[in-house]
Amino acid sequence: MFERFTQSARQAVVLAHGVAERLGADHVGAEHVLVGAVLVPGPAADALTRLGTGPDALEAAVRSLPAGAIDADALAFVGIDLDSVRAQVEATFGPGALDDDPGSRGRRRSGRAFDGQAKKLLQLSLREAIAYKSNRIDTGHLLLAAVRAPDSPAHRALLAVGVTPDQVRDAVVATWAGAAS
Numbered sequence: 001m002f003e004r005f006t007q008s009a010r011q012a013v014v015l016a017h018g019v020a021e022r023l024g025a026d027h028v029g030a031e032h033v034l035v036g037a038v039l040v041p042g043p044a045a046d047a048l049t050r051l052g053t054g055p056d057a058l059e060a061a062v063r064s065l066p067a068g069a070i071d072a073d074a075l076a077f078v079g080i081d082l083d084s085v086r087a088q089v090e091a092t093f094g095p096g097a098l099d100d101d102p103g104s105r106g107r108r109r110s111g112r113a114f115d116g117q118a119k120k121l122l123q124l125s126l127r128e129a130i131a132y133k134s135n136r137i138d139t140g141h142l143l144l145a146a147v148r149a150p151d152s153p154a155h156r157a158l159l160a161v162g163v164t165p166d167q168v169r170d171a172v173v174a175t176w177a178g179a180a181s
Contacts, residue, residue, distance in 0.1 A: 002092040004129065006138045012036040012044070013122075020112050023063060030117035030154035031062045034146045043140030043179070047171035053161045061160035065153050085119040117152045121145045132176075140172040 002010065015036035020028045037044040038055045048054055114122075124145035129137045146154035147165035158168060 002089075004126065004135070004137050006042075006136045008040045008042040009037070009125075009137050009139050009142060012040045012139050012142060015039050016118070017112055019059070019062075023059075026112060027115040028112045028118050029115045030121040030146065030149065030152040031065065031157050033118050033121050033142060034154040034157060035059050035062055037139040037142040040139055043138050043172055043175045044143040045139070046175040046178075047140060047143060047168065048163075050171040050174060051163045051167055053163065057161045058157055061157040062153070064160065065156060085123065089114070089119070117149070117154070120149055121152065121154060124148050140176060143168060144172055 002013075005013070013033060013036060016028050016032040019035045019039075020032040023032070025032065035055060035058055038048050038058055039045070045055070048058065121142065122145070125137050125141040128141040128144040128148065129135075132141070134141065146152065146158060147168045149155055150165075155165075158165075163171075
């Protein structure tokens with residue numbers, strides 16, 4: 001899946017590790033990927049600007065979210081197979097890419113592993129790209145994935161900055177349309 005990511009979407013995923021570290025998280029969550037996506041110049045950042053907000057407000061909203069954990073059984077209940085996600089990520093980034101073992105052979109940027117919500121957001125970004133008939137996944141698709149998962153901290157952070165899923169969808173589509181002109 002990561003081979004379909006644009007350079008800016010890949011950069012957003014890398015930045016997510018730094019966001020998680022800066023916020024003191026022991027994992028990389030969907031909310032960190034979302035902030036990473038709007039830190040990179042591109043459709044996600046442009047769409048939030050259209051909506052009158054930006055990365056600082058979004059990061060502040062993430063800081064204010066209550067801490068919470070999610071387990072594999074809960075994800076399986078909603079149809080997310082963590083073994084499948086792990087296999088996809090390891091095929092791209094190498095064995096152990098999601099392990100907490102700092103000595104693993106994976107190419108993680110920090111000791112923080114992606115949590116289930118982050119993995120779900122990455123999968124949903126692929127679905128968004130397919131839905132919009134895009135060959136590549138850009139930061140706009142990451143932003144759309146966040147509004148597609150109402151149970152995620154990323155979704156809650158967007159609501160906290162005062163934007164609705166419909167507004168986000170409209171802003172991303174308008175941004176893409178403006179870029180195509």
